[in-house]
Amino acid sequence: AYTALGMTHMYAYRWRQADEAFRRAVAADPGSSPSGYIYGLYLLRVGRIDEAEEPIRRARNADPLSGTASQMLAYVLSLQGRYDESLAESRRAYELDSSLAVMHSVLAAIVLADGRPAEARALARTKLGLPFNGIAAYVLGATGDTAGAAGIVRELEARPRGEWHVARSLSYAYLGLGDTARALTALEASARAGESPVIPLMDPMFDRVRGSARVAAAVRLYGLDERILTSPK
Secondary structure, three states: OHHHHHHHHHHOOOHHHHHHHHHHHHHHOOOOHHHHHHHHHHHHHOOOHHHHHHHHHHHHHHOOOOHHHHHHHHHHHHHOOOHHHHHHHHHHHHHHOOOOHHHHOHHHHHHHHOOOHHHHHHHHOOOOOOOHHHHHHHHHHHOOOHHHHHHHHHHHHOOOOOOOOHHHHHHHHHHHOOOHHHHHHHHHHHHHHOOOOOOOOOOHHHHHHOOOHHHHHHHHHHOOOHHHHOOOO
16 A cells, blocks of 8 residues: 555655655565565656665565566666676566566666667567557667657657657657657656656666756656756766
């Protein structure tokens, strides 16, 4: 229940209340894998990368067969620059559950950041729903498959205006294609609509636009710390 409450606060951008609820969830049941990795996701979203490893690793150890927990651990290791560990955990996560959409989108982005573009592109070439198709489009565009990325963009642009997560997905896809102006417009639209950031804003995919005043404005809309999330480091 405390995990659910924390998620409710997190998706409403009530970050302090989310932190309190997640801490209570972990204290009430330290062995709960979802409580651990969802709290870790919260910490990543607010930019507390190093703090996120402990609850995510605990979640992975509490449920060794959870592909989600393993994928989350791979992600935090990648963000810390521990690429060899991240790649090993990435492959473990995929072997545990290759059917998860995050394996073909978020995991593909992790593998790309870890310096394996061909492997990332192969992961991303799967038909996915919102918002994971936008992340896959980013990976395809960033690894040279511009036709594949552009095809997903056309599908997204054809969806009803204002549909949940379309703007968020387009922000990822446009970044992969190098269209930073449209990426920023989509990011702003997503923040105004109250869409939750699937990929945390300190992810390397945002590095090319991180110094933009428009990114800073989007960060403020989310109620997050502008100093952290617009810093080059």
